Amino acid sequence: MEAEKAWFKDWFNSPYYHLLYSNRDEKEAAAFIDKLLAYLRPATDAEMLDVACGKGRHAKYLADKGYYVTGIDLSTESINIAKKLENDHLSFFQHDMRLPFRVNYFDVVFNFFTSFGYFDTQRDNDNALRTLTNALKPGGKLVLDYLNSNYVAAHLVKAEVKEKEQVVFDIHRELHNNKFLKEISILDKEKMRRLRYTESVNAFTKADFEEMFARHGMEITEIFGDYHFNSYDDQQSPRLIIIATKTKPC
Numbered sequence: 001m002e003a004e005k006a007w008f009k010d011w012f013n014s015p016y017y018h019l020l021y022s023n024r025d026e027k028e029a030a031a032f033i034d035k036l037l038a039y040l041r042p043a044t045d046a047e048m049l050d051v052a053c054g055k056g057r058h059a060k061y062l063a064d065k066g067y068y069v070t071g072i073d074l075s076t077e078s079i080n081i082a083k084k085l086e087n088d089h090l091s092f093f094q095h096d097m098r099l100p101f102r103v104n105y106f107d108v109v110f111n112f113f114t115s116f117g118y119f120d121t122q123r124d125n126d127n128a129l130r131t132l133t134n135a136l137k138p139g140g141k142l143v144l145d146y147l148n149s150n151y152v153a154a155h156l157v158k159a160e161v162k163e164k165e166q167v168v169f170d171i172h173r174e175l176h177n178n179k180f181l182k183e184i185s186i187l188d189k190e191k192m193r194r195l196r197y198t199e200s201v202n203a204f205t206k207a208d209f210e211e212m213f214a215r216h217g218m219e220i221t222e223i224f225g226d227y228h229f230n231s232y233d234d235q236q237s238p239r240l241i242i243i244a245t246k247t248k249p250c
Helices: 007-013 015-020 024-038 057-063 076-085 122-134 149-154 206-217
Strands: 046-050 068-073 090-094 106-111 134-146 159-164 167-175 178-189 193-202 218-224 241-245
Touching: 007 015, 007 076, 007 193, 015 159, 015 167, 015 178, 015 193, 024 057, 024 106, 024 134, 046 057, 057 068, 057 076, 057 090, 068 076, 106 122, 122 134, 122 206, 134 149, 149 178, 206 218, 206 241
Parallel strands: 046 068, 046 106, 068 090, 106 134
Antiparallel strands: 134 241, 159 167, 167 178, 178 193, 218 241
16 A cells, blocks of 8 residues: 555645546536626626636636636646646646735635635645735635535535546545545556545634634625525535625735
């Protein structure tokens, strides 16, 4: 058995990560982004930042609508793929979201599909949120799409096995020390290889985000509970989608 990897650095660069999550619903994602744009009503030439952009599909979707979009992601592999999409409206950079990026520059910052809360310390999570908020112009909008911890804890599937393209994923989940842990044991039957990764996401609540946003000069203006913009319910909503406005300059 190979040594367990540092998950958010190695796992997102792994081809097994992209294989495991290859069934993500892109039509649902596009519909969600369309609803966000209708709600936010950004200017036609708005500058947008997609933080933790992955391979850049959602950033490209925004750029194709005429906005000026920048995507950043820690994964070198993902950014190398995303860079093939670059054009006059679209650019990508390999960047750690805990470090500053273009202060007071963007009209809208997006953080889609639980791409926050990965870090072990509150200081690192605060640094990541500071990057998102400081990147905004005063009056700019932040959209942070997170899981609803109460809902996920109540519906946690503790164990399952998936097989895709001769790769077996043995998955175990638990809530431990206020973190959702997903241990993924991988058997690649073609390459006769075994690997193990553990995802770790903080079980942040609405109250946690309210406190963090207030510290960073952000006013929460709306919270939705799913990708159809239904009202947020602490127990029943699968998502915690926060829309906030930057009220203080950096």
